Amino acid sequence: MRKTSNIAFLSVLSNSFVVLLKLVVGILTGSVAVISEAIHSSLDLLASLIAFISVKISGKPADSNHPFGHGKVENISGTIETLLIFVAGFWIIYECIHKLLNPEPIQLPFLAVLVMLVGAIINFIVSKIVKKEADRVNSMAMKSNAFHLLTDVYTSLGVAGGLLIVTLTGWHFLDPIIGIVISIYIMVEAVKLMKEAFPPLLDARLSIDEEKQVLSLIESFNNEYIEIHDFRTRRSGAQEYIDFHMVVSSHESIEKTHELCDRIEAEIINRFNNAQVLIHPEPESKSEN
Incomplete structure (x- = not known):
């Protein structure tokens, strides 16, 4: 700075x-x-x-x-x-x-x-x-x-x-x-x-191109989660704020889910250095079992 x-x-x-x-x-x-x-x-x-x-x-x-x-x-x-x-x-x-x-x-x-x-x-x-x-x-x-x-x-x-x-x-x-x-x-x-x-x-969203890049990074982990929803972005000065809900298997442990969130967050920050990422993990519903 x-x-x-x-x-x-x-x-x-x-x-x-x-x-x-x-x-x-x-x-x-x-x-x-x-x-x-x-x-x-x-x-x-x-x-x-x-x-x-x-x-x-x-x-x-x-x-x-x-x-x-x-x-x-x-x-x-x-x-x-x-x-x-x-x-x-x-x-x-x-x-x-x-x-x-x-x-x-x-x-x-x-x-x-x-x-x-x-x-x-x-x-x-x-x-x-x-x-x-x-x-x-x-x-x-x-x-x-x-x-x-x-x-x-x-x-x-x-x-x-x-x-x-x-x-x-x-x-x-x-x-x-x-x-x-x-x-x-x-x-x-x-x-x-x-x-x-x-x-x-x-609180306007990031550009379409930037959001596509973020989603592409998230989807590179799609074999480890079921789906994502409520995806939102915004910019504040030099910082990007990104948050979304991620549905994971109800059989996954808290530790493994947390580790997955950490890896996704690190991947996004590697591309957007000033990003603040918030991931809300959710277990799959019984109807999806």
Whole structure:
């Protein structure tokens, strides 16, 4: 968990530097696209701070008040981050429309292009580091953070390319249009992220593919039990919760049934490292004898 927290903090540092760089250059050049990118990166910074805090909280062990742990903090974090994207998106569109109606020339355009490229490179490297760690620990907050950083890369490159076109053609109206396109893009991507972050807050099941994997692991032991039923799954942050009832022969001893449950649980956890598995064994009914 210390490694995860350190990587989450790395994104805070990188975003702080990129935001400051873009904001200063955006003000110097007067480019609404650059300023829009600075706002976008500011949200990335806020998202990184939220992710850093949520990772530390979600990593706390279960306690008397939170017997199922603190994993949903990450899903709350991811949901808040996507809402922030929408707020920024609408604000950027508003500013771009104002600039479109009142166009102004861009000062020091090549400096703006250089800053966009530097920001893109920094965030690309950090996003790959964060995504790798997010996949390793299956952290929703870290995945959201990595996504924020990667969208910043794409939008920064888009602004850089647009500013070059504006400089070469003198079409200053392109600057706010680029800002609007960026806003729409990040809001569309935010919808996708919301679909992943929000459902676990309502105890939504794991994906169909994940459930198939779990059932396949259970069925590999089907010669040792009669059937399973009441199969349920849900996700909370980085943890998967899996429970089901398993019918065994009424002639089996408690020790042997318990040992079977342990082996099934170990097999599932070997595939889903953060899984919490609960198996309720039941003896077969007399009518099945």
